[in-house]
Amino acid sequence: MKKIYILSAVLSAFSLHAQFTVTVQTPADFKEQDAILYTLNGSKDIIASKEQVKNNTWTFKYPKNYSGMMKIYFPNTNNSISFISENKNVSIKLETQDNKVKNIVYQDESNDLMSKLQEGSQKKELILPALAQIKEYYKDNTDFGKALKTEISRLSGGINSVDQAQHPFIYYYNTNYSKFLSADSAKKVTQDDIVNFLDKSNDLLETSSLLRPILVAYLNTGGNTNVGASVDKLLDTLKVETPRGQTVLSELIDIFDVYDMNEFKDKYLGLAKNLKCTINDRLASTIKSNTNVEMGATFPNNKFQSPLNTTAKSLYDVKADKKVIVFWSSTCSHCESELPKLLEKYNDLKAKNIQVVGLSLDTDKDSYSKKISVFPWINDSELKGWNSSYVDTYNVHATPTYFILDANNKIISKPEHVGDVLEYFKIK
Structure with a gap:
């Protein structure tokens, strides 16, 4: 029994050592109750915990080792802030105005240093070439001349x-951003350099936010x-049987999706689905998100938040022979040109018992409300932008994104543009 107590004490001591705290202070007039802490896996934000405000302060106790990018999202005011963890306490003070974050003051050493380096990097890219010419x-x-030399030397460091x-x-x-992604160095990097880095790098790769841009750079070096x-x-x-291989495979599938490289997306999504080994969470989420919106799949239901032009409580409550689902945003330039064309033919669609449901990835309520005032179809939004549940559930990577459903909510078409929607229904 004594040995058990000793082991318990050791584990407890390790747990205390591994834990760090994230503290965020805000002004008293910042009207927010909730905050969600995220870690990072590749390019995916992973929910770590949720806390409520106490005395204008949020305190997150992270129970294990973590070094990398983190984010806090305030869902009611739709603010988010990014920072890093080096497995040490993080302290942040926010300056706000009208419930919007105007400035972030990093009070811990690591984030203060990272912030200064990022600012210096931006100045280096924008100002250094001009100073060199002067x-x-x-x-x-x-x-x-001496002052110029000193400033050039400082920015070059x-x-x-x-x-x-x-x-x-x-x-x-900073080392790997400079080597693989900076304008000066990226041209000198070969595919073999990137393959070796992705193969040999430690776990900081997944938490650094560098993985996706480095993969894009890798594809670019190989050519179309x-x-x-x-x-x-x-x-x-x-090796796709390894966690690193599966995370990279997941990222590549998403990249091909974003850039409409459907042939490659289908090929490597098929590879992922046919794996016989244990699948990590990152790849499993990509497979599930894509499976949700395959042709012939039943479109997942969505519980409406504040729907307009309907008494339906959810997507499945909307009864029609066909439904056109469009994911859009009031700040999307393509939506600006496409949705008016849908509006022109809305009565023709309605006459065929086809219902349009717009799900917006907006964040600004006023902008969203102004836009939907002229759209007679069903409109709803979580007002969380790309933090909306729509993104993962329906594998949305761009706006507008269209789906056509039958009366049983099965996906029967995935049009690329509004013209394809109208052509499907033979409406001119």
Whole structure:
């Protein structure tokens, strides 16, 4: 029994050591109760916990080791803030106005350093080339010439000043961003360099937000005619039976979806579905999201939040011979050009007992309300933008996105554009 107590004490001590706290302070007039903490896996935000405000402060206790990008989302005011964890306490103070975050003050050392490096990186990309040109007109022994030289030297530095032992995540992020994604270095990187990095990198890759842009860079280095060969080479090295291989496979499927590379999306989604090994959560979510909206699948139901132009409580409560589902946003330029065409033919659709349901990925209630005032079809929105449940449930990567359902809510068409919708119903 004594040994059990000793083991319990050791585990308890380790748990305390691994835990860190995220604290966010806001002004008293910031009208928000809830906050959701997210970690990151590849390009996917993962809910870690949810807390309520106490004395204008949210306190999240994270129970285990985590180094990487994090995010807090305020669902009622639709604000979000990003920061990093290096498995140390995080302290943030928000400056707000009219329930909107206007400034983020990072009070812990790691986030303060990361913020300054990010600001310096932006200045380096925008200002350094201009300073280098100006310097040609001034001699180094003049006061202005000396000042220019000092500023150019300062902006040219950055990552070398980061102590890797003290700030391992910051060092990892900045080193690899500079190597693979900066304008100066990216042209010199080969496919083999990227394959080796993705294969050998530690777990910080999944939490760094670098994975997807590096994969896009990898595909670009191979060229449009070699996409399949490039992907096969990468997956053969990583092995799709491994967690890293499956996360990369998931990211690639999403990339092909975003860029309408349907041939490759179908090929590698098929590979994912046919895997006989254990599937990690990241790949499983991609498979499920795509399965939800396959041709012939029953479109998942959606419980309406504040629907307009209907008494229905959910999507399944809407009765029609056919339904056109459109995911859109008031800030989407393509929606601006397409939805008026749908509006022109709405009465023709309605005469055929076809109902249109618009689900908006807006965040601004006033902008959303102004737009839907002229749309006579069913409208609803969670007003959470790309944090809406629609994104994962219906595999939405762009707006507008259309689905046509039959009377039993089965998917019978996935039009690319509003013209395809009207053509499906033979409406001119």
